[in-house]
Amino acid sequence: MKTMQILFIAFLIVPFVEIYVLLQVGGLIGAFPTILLVVFTAVLGAWLLRRQGFATWQRFQSALAQGEIPAYEMIEGPILLVGGALLLTPGFFTDLLGFACLIPTLRRKIAQYIIEHHLLQSQVGSVFQQARNSQTIIEGEYNKQD
Numbered sequence: 001m002k003t004m005q006i007l008f009i010a011f012l013i014v015p016f017v018e019i020y021v022l023l024q025v026g027g028l029i030g031a032f033p034t035i036l037l038v039v040f041t042a043v044l045g046a047w048l049l050r051r052q053g054f055a056t057w058q059r060f061q062s063a064l065a066q067g068e069i070p071a072y073e074m075i076e077g078p079i080l081l082v083g084g085a086l087l088l089t090p091g092f093f094t095d096l097l098g099f100a101c102l103i104p105t106l107r108r109k110i111a112q113y114i115i116e117h118h119l120l121q122s123q124v125g126s127v128f129q130q131a132r133n134s135q136t137i138i139e140g141e142y143n144k145q146d
Helices: 003-029 031-065 071-088 092-102 104-116 127-133
Strands: none
Touching: 003 031, 003 092, 031 071, 031 092, 031 104, 071 092, 071 104, 092 104
8 A cells, every 4th residue: 555545544544533532531531631631641742752852862963973874863853753743633542652652662663664674765965966967968158247
């Protein structure tokens, strides 16, 4: 299945799962405690995201200072970003997925999977090198006029 198809299905299914779980929890503990619990998980998630993001940033800088390529940290950053977005989305299912993104060992395993399976492709060279290597050459002259 293509990535866009998976995302489309996820965007269709996740809201229904969220509504179902919120209704079930609200039926068990009541509406006001459910709202407080959703707000509490968002605040806790933001606090944890800040701590994990800062720790990842420190590891990133440390690897650069030692002359190493911070590959894991470069992949963990977007994972943390997705986790933070999921935690700020109201609901328990997205909070569960967001908290899973904040667990360092799980995040490292996801980054390792992405690196080992070459799910990200790098492009060697910059735009200027590509332009220089292209076959289109435009020659011309110019005169500066006052």
